[in-house]
Amino acid sequence: MPTERGQDADAEVEGLLALIRERYGDRLTPEQLDGVKKGVEGIVKAARALRAVRLENSDEPMQSFVPYRADP
């Protein structure tokens, strides 16, 4: 499995955690915030695994948009 080069994962976790602390910190206990941090670590790990895969320009998302028109 390729891994993403560069960038410090810990710094990324701390940066993203700061956002969550800003948004929800007033409703989280220190123990809960620790739990959220573990979740962010998992998210960063997954994101770095995704970023490490190189795709072609033609690789489109598997989620197509279909224009809508009500009948008739």
Add this chain to the structure above:
Amino acid sequence: MNLVFLPVRRLAELVRAREVSPVALAETFLHRLETLGPRYNAVVTVTRERAMEAARRAEREIAAGRYRGPLHGIPYGAKDLLATAGGIPTTWGAAPLRAQRFEYDATVIRKLDEAGAVLCAKLAMVELAGGMGYRQPHASFTGPGINPRNPDAWSGGSSSGSGSAVAAGLVPFAIGSETWGSILSPAGFCGVAGLRPSYGRVSRHGAMALCWTLDKLGPLCLTADDCGLVLEAIAGPDPADPTTTDRAWRYDDTGTRRDFRFGVLTGVTEGSEDAVRANFERSLDVLRGIGTVEEVELPALPYEAITRTILHVEAASAFEDFIEGGTIAELTAPEDHYAAYARDAILAKDYVKALRLRAVMAREADRVLSRFDALVGPGRVNVAPPLDQEFRSAIGGAAPDVMGAVGNGAGLPAIIVPNGVGDRSLPTSVQFMGRVYEENTILAAARAYGVRP
């Protein structure tokens, strides 16, 4: 005659021949739901009034020669995320939603009504189908799902009551849902058959949305054959769910093939308990008697990360009000009070990357599966965990589950059936995963596996 633990197919023969009355059948299973349901924390609501009305109607119709098919007069239970009219609560397993009611039936409920099946209970489930990050069995306001095979063990989730109710003979079949593992887990842990249909095979209209592009509804039954009978009744296009496929589906229960081609992913038993691995090896020996077994590799891709990222983003959006408004603090599992906040850390670019990789994953899975009738693997890497312990979850990133990530991320069908006994006298299982829309192929394989030479 003891009607409990008879497969749907056998019950149907008895009902059609008028040897068993739908009213007597309903009374039998309603009594079991009311008396034994609490033992397993399997039931949210027993729908006695609706059931007796449907059973009496079935009895009249059959007596008049208007037999609708193999589910006519057969009792069943539905996971409590399927909307039901008539004032019956639909709680989604969540304490803050104990009183939630809808004024319509989910399409699956309506289709089962049309098939003459008798809704006897709304069955317990993990709160919000496990979408808020639970890591242990105490995650429903009805209590942890208790395994009929061992009362110290969990029944699995999130379709906890659907698995335990079938295994305990509280209903002949049940409907569950799966976003990632929620049919296969309770079926495997409780030792029954569970079928996860292709994405879009069964309408999601009226079902709680956890992840719009991952949610599937399917049956849990005593046998693979019964899963086919139930799927035929609930499958089909639905204008109310534009993601349903137009491909018609009929259950093909004919034929006894012995020329199956099975693939086994390299390393598929990694992380499995010893008994799971040993029973899977024995299953492969059986499968070699009905076909070929070949080891195969998928290309190296971060499969779990792809499906997990999509799941987390869709669930966070589906329950945005619930999360942002702080209602998650009223859920049962302590970890469900905060775990979802972490999902704000998923960046939009990473989510779109997951969607692009999903297309690659789907193509690669289909390329590999096109050479086989099914990929096989252990249904679960472990037997049901104890009630009082945290478990390792692939969704949480703590356990490998490539087949689950690929199968759910690419919308592929899978069926799980018991294959032996493991630690603490709990069942182990084997799963068959097929190309999209190949439910008949995996059902045939599971049936052939069950009929040992």
